Amino acid sequence: xxxxxxxxxxxxxNVQVRVKEDGxxxxxxxxxxxxxxxxxxxIEEAVKIKEAGKATEIIAITVGEEKSQETVRxxxxxxADRGILIKTEGTVEPLAVAKALQxxxxxxxxxxxxxxxxxxxxxxxxxxxxxxxxxxxxxxxxASKIEIKDKILEVTREIDEGLETIEVNLPAIVTCDLRxxxxxxxxxxxxxxxxxxxxxxxxxADLGVDITPRVQQIKVEEPPKRKAGxxxxxxxxxxxxxxxxxxxx
Amino acid sequence: xxxxxxxxxxxxxxxxxxxxxxxxASQMDGDVHVLLIGNNCGDVAKALSKMSAxxxxxxxxxxxxxNYLAENFAPLVVKVSxxxxxxxxxxxxxxxxxxxRIAAHLDISQVSDITKVISADxxxxxxxxxxxxxxxxxxxxxxxxxxxxxxxxxxxxxxGSAPIExxxxxxxxxxxxxxxxxxxxxxxxELGTARIVISxxxxxxxxxxxxxxxxxxxxxxxAIGASRAAVDAGYISNEHQVGQTGKVVxxxxxxxxxxxxAIQHLAGMKESKIIVAINKDGEAPIFSVADYGLEADxxxxxxxxxxxxxxxxxxxx
Numbered sequence: 231x232x233x234x235x236x237x238x239x240x241x242x243x244n245v246q247v248r249v250k251e252d253g254x255x256x257x258x259x260x261x262x263x264x265x266x267x268x269x270x271x272x273i274e275e276a277v278k279i280k281e282a283g284k285a286t287e288i289i290a291i292t293v294g295e296e297k298s299q300e301t302v303r304x305x306x307x308x309x310a311d312r313g314i315l316i317k318t319e320g321t322v323e324p325l326a327v328a329k330a331l332q333x334x335x336x337x338x339x340x341x342x343x344x345x346x347x348x349x350x351x352x353x354x355x356x357x358x359x360x361x362x363x364x365x366x367x368x369x370x371x372x373a374s375k376i377e378i379k380d381k382i383l384e385v386t387r388e389i390d391e392g393l394e395t396i397e398v399n400l401p402a403i404v405t406c407d408l409r410x411x412x413x414x415x416x417x418x419x420x421x422x423x424x425x426x427x428x429x430x431x432x433x434x435a436d437l438g439v440d441i442t443p444r445v446q447q448i449k450v451e452e453p454p455k456r457k458a459g460x461x462x463x464x465x466x467x468x469x470x471x472x473x474x475x476x477x478x479x
Numbered sequence: 480x481x482x483x484x485x486x487x488x489x490x491x492x493x494x495x496x497x498x499x500x501x502x503x504a505s506q507m508d509g510d511v512h513v514l515l516i517g518n519n520c521g522d523v524a525k526a527l528s529k530m531s532a533x534x535x536x537x538x539x540x541x542x543x544x545x546n547y548l549a550e551n552f553a554p555l556v557v558k559v560s561x562x563x564x565x566x567x568x569x570x571x572x573x574x575x576x577x578x579x580r581i582a583a584h585l586d587i588s589q590v591s592d593i594t595k596v597i598s599a600d601x602x603x604x605x606x607x608x609x610x611x612x613x614x615x616x617x618x619x620x621x622x623x624x625x626x627x628x629x630x631x632x633x634x635x636x637x638x639g640s641a642p643i644e645x646x647x648x649x650x651x652x653x654x655x656x657x658x659x660x661x662x663x664x665x666x667x668x669e670l671g672t673a674r675i676v677i678s679x680x681x682x683x684x685x686x687x688x689x690x691x692x693x694x695x696x697x698x699x700x701x702a703i704g705a706s707r708a709a710v711d712a713g714y715i716s717n718e719h720q721v722g723q724t725g726k727v728v729x730x731x732x733x734x735x736x737x738x739x740x741a742i743q744h745l746a747g748m749k750e751s752k753i754i755v756a757i758n759k760d761g762e763a764p765i766f767s768v769a770d771y772g773l774e775a776d777x778x779x780x781x782x783x784x785x786x787x788x789x790x791x792x793x794x795x796x
Contacts, residue, residue: 359579368655444588459770
């Protein structure tokens with residue numbers, strides 16, 4: 231079985247994101263970048279499946295600028311066998327990413343495609359579902375548990391009401407929740423080894439995919455600031471404030 | 480052109496966020512048609528037809544629509560979509576799962592999780608866990624939009640008499656199969672719509688200690704929330720998670736107990752009207768968004784809180 235894992239380079243989850251003064255976006259210069267957290271879970275799950283002897287090859291793929299290779303390298307250091315970068319400039323919307331991934335799926339014919347359920351930068355939560363639509367494959371989104379049963383995958387999904395279990399026939403797309411597993415750290419020897427693993431590079435044009443944005447970003451603003459609150463000295467004061475000042479209880 | 484709103488329901492009742500989505504849809508265009516896809520859901524069709532903002536109900540029934548698999552829903556929405564300018568649903572796990580599948584079939588770049596409708600093609604949506612708000616304009620001729628339910632008021636559930644039009648079901652997608660759903664039944668209000676939410680974090684130390692929160696929730700008729708840390712640690716189940724990758728709540732009162740206030744958690748609650756933070760670490764970031772902060776050990780503060788509530792003559796419900 232072959233597994234394709236899509237990863238994305240994003241502003242690190244610990245960074246306090248700041249909006250640019252001219253309203254054209256957020257500050258990314260000299261800001262720490264990392265792999266999108268649920269994509270780490272996607273890689274981890276693929277590696278676990280390979281370690282269990284159920285997969286033979288893991289390909290890590292990303293769509294983004296040249297530097298996104300770092301994110302692919304990280305996946306290679308954790309256990310992916312080879313990488314693919316689809317090199318782009320500027321904003322690439324989930325639909326365009328899904329189209330690019332579709333081309334690679336057509337070429338590589340994986341049995342499973344994993345990715346994080348959502349990227350923490352644009353918070354779109356679209357790419358996996360879009361890819362499965364384009365391929366007309368089953369989709370198992372927001373997965374917190376996966377069990378492979380021969381040619382069928384049993385997936386536990388986190389939904390608003392609780393948990394849902396579905397079975398999907400392979401090939402299928404799985405989008406991963408943060409609770410799917412505990413991503414490992416790459417060891418130094420593996421980081422060194424990853425440097426020798428191949429990364430193939432394509433452009434969107436090579437793949438024949440139009441990635442022109444269809445959603446124009448008109449402006450980006452700071453969220454409204456909350457006005458500073460007060461500290462109360464006791465529980466009695468807190469309850470009194472809630473009752474008499476805020477009038478919410 | 481009209482707006483096609485995909486109803487979320489459980490074949491018996493309309494789910495509450497559908498009402499917020501109808502309001503958002505009606506701000507894009509006044510002619511809102513609701514698409515109801517389900518199995519033996521005639522009562523839901525009737526309930527939808529009574530809503531004053533709904534101009535028409537399209538009703539499709541099939542056994543394979545029982546459990547809202549996106550693979551079964553999307554082809555029907557695509558089939559019906561031709562005469563509509565917008566396709567809309569809630570940005571909860573129902574709409575998040577379904578809408579991109581529809582959008583990709585229609586070759587539309589979806590706009591997710593909008594908090595405001597500026598015009599029929601321009602919307603505001605939070606990005607970076609709500610640390611920035613983007614104004615975006617869709618240039619696709621048709622739009623696929625998911626809306627943040629807590630940013631729109633629920634629509635009226637009466638005053639209307641929309642016609643119900645039966646439509647043909649599409650074929651079953653046989654490669655995906657629903658097995659089971661484990662819904663946690665609770666007498667408490669739903670987290671997404673509760674007027675008061677009390678949430679616990681890692682500071683709760685274990686699942687048993689959530690009893691302290693539950694007692695207060697019962698007293699205040701509040702929903703119980705949790706930080707991701709508390710859910711990851713197994714103190715409480717996933718449907719309680721508030722935050723960037725969990726639920727977004729906007730209650731009148733949000734009480735954060737033993738929650739440090741990571742940006743990912745703040746993303747899910749910082750629009751709440753009044754925020755209370757109870758934490759023994761006075762430097763915790765949660766205090767920066769709290770209207771009332773109490774620097775205290777939660778194991779002392781929560782029993783006292785309950786005691787003080789018991790002293791009150793009346794509590795708003």
